[in-house]
Every structure is written in C-alpha cells, then in structure tokens.
Amino acid sequence: MSFDAFEVHGGLPLSGNITPQGAKNEALQVLCATLLTTEPVTLSNLPNILDVNRLLDLLRGLGVKVEQKSPHSYQLQADAIDLGFFETPEFRRDASRIRGSVMLIAPLLARYGQAFLPQPGGDKIGRRRLDTHFVGLQKLGAHFDYESDKRQYSVTAPEGLKGTYLLMDEISVTGTANVVMAAVLATGTTQIYNAACEPYVQQLCRMLVQMGAKIEGIGSNLLTIEGVNELKGTEHRLLPDMIEIGSFIGLAAMTQSDITIKDARIDQLGIIPTAFERMGIKLDFEGDNIRIPQQDTYEIQTFIDGSIMTIYDAPWPGFTPDLMSIMLVIATQAKGSVLIHQKMFESRLFFVDKLIDMGAQIILCDPHRATVIGLGRKNQLRGIEMSSPDIRAGVALLIAALSAKGKSVIHNIHQIDRGYEQIDARLRALGARIERVEG
Numbered sequence: 001m002s003f004d005a006f007e008v009h010g011g012l013p014l015s016g017n018i019t020p021q022g023a024k025n026e027a028l029q030v031l032c033a034t035l036l037t038t039e040p041v042t043l044s045n046l047p048n049i050l051d052v053n054r055l056l057d058l059l060r061g062l063g064v065k066v067e068q069k070s071p072h073s074y075q076l077q078a079d080a081i082d083l084g085f086f087e088t089p090e091f092r093r094d095a096s097r098i099r100g101s102v103m104l105i106a107p108l109l110a111r112y113g114q115a116f117l118p119q120p121g122g123d124k125i126g127r128r129r130l131d132t133h134f135v136g137l138q139k140l141g142a143h144f145d146y147e148s149d150k151r152q153y154s155v156t157a158p159e160g161l162k163g164t165y166l167l168m169d170e171i172s173v174t175g176t177a178n179v180v181m182a183a184v185l186a187t188g189t190t191q192i193y194n195a196a197c198e199p200y201v202q203q204l205c206r207m208l209v210q211m212g213a214k215i216e217g218i219g220s221n222l223l224t225i226e227g228v229n230e231l232k233g234t235e236h237r238l239l240p241d242m243i244e245i246g247s248f249i250g251l252a253a254m255t256q257s258d259i260t261i262k263d264a265r266i267d268q269l270g271i272i273p274t275a276f277e278r279m280g281i282k283l284d285f286e287g288d289n290i291r292i293p294q295q296d297t298y299e300i301q302t303f304i305d306g307s308i309m310t311i312y313d314a315p316w317p318g319f320t321p322d323l324m325s326i327m328l329v330i331a332t333q334a335k336g337s338v339l340i341h342q343k344m345f346e347s348r349l350f351f352v353d354k355l356i357d358m359g360a361q362i363i364l365c366d367p368h369r370a371t372v373i374g375l376g377r378k379n380q381l382r383g384i385e386m387s388s389p390d391i392r393a394g395v396a397l398l399i400a401a402l403s404a405k406g407k408s409v410i411h412n413i414h415q416i417d418r419g420y421e422q423i424d425a426r427l428r429a430l431g432a433r434i435e436r437v438e439g
C-alpha cells in the first residue's frame with residue numbers, strides 16, 4: 001500500500017512558528033564532498049528528506065561508514081571505498097533517482113582516478129545537460145566516455161588531474177561543485193571562471209577550506225583553487241533551506257496566516273525577501289526571524305514607469321528558479337498582474353493547468369512564460385484532485401490547496417518528500433488540515 005497522496009481541507013488561516021530544515025541542495029553537495037577525505041566529517045542540520053536518504057544509501061553502498069549522531073547530524077568516513085559498487089544494479093537504480101548523485105563523480109575521480117554514473121535523476125523540468133560537468137573535468141585532464149545505449153557516463157584520470165584555467169560554458173550549480181571538488185586535489189592551480197556562486201556552492205567551498213583546501217573568490221564567479229595532496233576531516237553545519245523559507249512565505253501570504261519563520265539566516269537569502277515584497281507581501285524582520293503578518297490582501301508592485309511587474313529567474317545572486325512556482329501561485333490571489341518568466345527550465349510551468357482548474361486566471365504564453373491576473377481574493381480557489389509533477393510545483397499546488405475552498409487531493413507527493421521534511425506534520429502544527437492518504 002502506498003501513501004503517496006495528501007488530502008487537504010483548505011481555507012483555514014494558519015498561525016505559529018516554523019523552523020526551516022537544512023538546505024537540500026547544500027546537503028547533496030557536502031555529502032558528496034565527504035568522499036574527498038579518509039578522515040571523519042560531521043554534518044549537522046542535515047534534512048531528513050528522501051533525496052538525502054537516497055544519497056546516504058549510495059554512500060553506504062560505496063563503503064562510506066555512516067553514523068547518525070542525532071536526528072539531523074551524521075558522521076561520515078570514506079576510508080575504505082568499494083569501487084565495485086559501481087557495477088551493481090543497486091547503484092544504477094539508486095543513482096538514477098537523484099540529481100545529487102552527479103556530484104559523486106568528481107570526488108571519486110580525484111581520489112581514485114575513475115568514476116561512473118548512470119543518467120542522474122531529479123526533477124523532469126526540461127533538458128538538464130551535463131556537458132558543463134564533463135567538459136570541466138576533461139579540461140582538468142580526465143578522459144570521458146558516454147555509452148548512449150546504457151546512458152552511462154564514465155571518467156578516468158589514470159595520470160591524475162592537473163590544474164588549469166577553465167571558462168565554464170554555463171553557470172551550473174552542480175557542475176561548479178563537481179569541478180571544484182576535482183580541482184582541490186589536482187596538482188597546481190585551477191581558475192574557474194563563470195562559476196556558480198549559489199549559497200550551496202559557497203558553503204561547499206567553506207567546508208572544503210575547513211578541510212584544508214585552498215580556495216579564493218568564494219561567493220564570486222571566479223574561483224582560484226590551489227590543489228593540495230590531501231584533505232582532512234571537519235565539522236560543518238548546513239544553512240537553512242532558502243527554498244523552504246520562500247515556500248513558507250508564500251504559504252503564509254496565500255492562506256492569510258500569521259507565521260514566523262525562525263532562524264532564517266536572513267543574511268544569506270540574497271534577493272529572495274525583496275522579490276516577495278515586490279509581490280506586496282509584508283515581511284517583518286525580527287532578529288533572525290521573518291514574520292509574515294496576516295494580510296487581507298497584497299498588491300503586486302509595478303515597475304517605476306508603471307509597467308507590469310516581471311519576475312524572472314537567474315543564477316545567483318539573481319532570483320532562484322526553484323521559487324518561481326511559489327511566486328506564480330502567490331500571484332493568483334494578489335491584486336494586480338505579473339509576468340512569470342521561468343528562463344532556466346522549459347517544462348516547469350505546465351502545472352498552471354491545475355491552478356486554472358482551481359479557478360486561477362493564468363495565461364500560459366509559452367513553456368517559459370505565464371501571465372497571472374490576480375484574483376485579489378474576490379474569488380477563492382476551489383479544491384480539486386491533482387498530481388504533483390515536480391518538487392516545487394508540488395509545494396505550490398499544496399499551498400494552493402491549503403488556501404482553496406473545500407477538499408483537494410494531491411497525488412505523487414513523493415516528489416514533495418524529496419525535499420521537504422515531514423511537511424504534513426509541520427503544517428498540521430500550524431493548524432492545517434492535511435493527511436497523508438493512500439493514492
């Protein structure tokens with residue numbers, strides 16, 4: 001029996017405090033980085049979510065000793081790696097379920113001179129090419145092979161990796177993480193230009209520096225890395241998940257709730273709070289907490305010249321693509337109109353069909369752009385039965401269901417469980433009517 005659906009009775013205002021989990025995308029990076037040393041690495045604030053648990057299983061399969069110290073803290077030690085695990089059907093199955101598995105490649109290549117990977121999983125939100133990863137590793141001296149029949153990538157570097165100047169062909173979050181992890185153990189100096197600088201990558205670099213790596217330019221798009229012979233163990237605490245924080249801001253606004261997000265590390269949120277304020281959502285910053293007070297209505301700002309607001313995604317420090325679905329759902333009940341322009345992924349907006357079924361006014365202009373005409377609370381959305389196509393659309397639909405009149409059923413919620421820890425229980429603690437049901 002699979003409990004892969006949420007039954008939600010919407011329309012109730014929520015209230016209370018909620019603490020964000022540790023960041024999913026940082027977790028996937030720093031977990032892979034534990035492979036770079038034989039010494040123990042302790043990670044705290046690790047979220048208990050499906051993607052993290054799947055990656056922990058993969059690491060165990062590779063022979064990493066994984067010890068849970070407390071609910072969100074783990075010690076990992078990669079002192080005896082079994083490269084034979086690559087040949088097993090379990091590796092193929094599990095690695096192809098998560099995006100994060102792609103970052104196993106560089107540490108294994110750097111330490112053992114070889115790594116294999118089936119096509120990694122993650123959200124089906126458009127083409128997600130891996131060229132940036134492999135071109136980067138090739139420039140560091142690796143040989144690359146892709147077996148298209150098996151959809152398997154392999155890299156080898158029998159003579160080791162050698163530092164070089166690398167202009168990345170696009171700004172890729174996991175691609176940058178891979179190249180950084182290879183460069184820290186390469187001989188000589190590597191310069192990575194056009195590097196991604198999302199907080200996830202910054203945190204990875206900070207952890208690597210703690211482990212003895214020499215990295216300059218953290219937080220910028222030019223990283224200079226001087227290779228070292230070996231890295232040592234460390235302790236590292238993950239940042240709160242900025243995407244969860246944005247999701248909770250959206251939830252509060254849509255459900256007319258008064259919610260306080262605790263310990264949000266506001267200093268690390270970049271442009272995110274401003275983007276929500278542009279949607280007319282009031283945010284009170286109380287120390288490191290963000291309070292979203294109850295608001296009857298919120299009005300989307302226009303640009304200075306009076307033209308219609310556009311929200312678009314961009315690599316950091318631009319607005320993260322992972323909050324675009326949340327922005328879109330918030331807009332459905334705002335006063336005013338907005339153009340949502342999802343530039344980075346081409347299949348992430350199709351879920352608007354479900355919002356339209358719920359009564360939202362949206363024109364999907366093309367796969368990348370949707371115009372939302374806010375209902376300004378004149379009409380409440382209505383509950384429907386729907387299915388979650390990807391993690392962020394799933395949460396956006398959940399927020400819509402919590403604000404809607406009547407009952408909704410959302411299927412395929414393992415998508416949400418990939419990245420949100422016990423979301424049903426945490427929402428119930430705020431007063432939501434949500435149950436996990438068969439389906």
Ligand SMILES: CC(=O)N[C@H]1[C@@H](OP(=O)(O)OP(=O)(O)OC[C@H]2O[C@@H](n3ccc(=O)[nH]c3=O)[C@H](O)[C@@H]2O)O[C@H](CO)[C@@H](O)[C@@H]1O
Nearest residue numbers: 025028099100127128170171172173174175321322343344
């Ligand atoms: C496990 C993980 O960390 N996943 C995140 C990571 O995925 P991931 O690292 O896979 O994403 P990338 O940063 O490589 O790129 C995302 C997509 O955007 C496109 N692209 C990228 C840069 C650019 O300037 N223009 C452009 O169109 C790429 O071609 C790709 O299709 O970063 C994405 C972009 O923030 C996030 O959505 C994912 O949640």
Ligand SMILES: C=C(OP(=O)(O)O)C(=O)O
Nearest residue numbers: 099100122123322391392
């Ligand atoms: C797209 C996402 O995740 P992944 O890269 O793991 O598919 C996301 O977190 O929004």
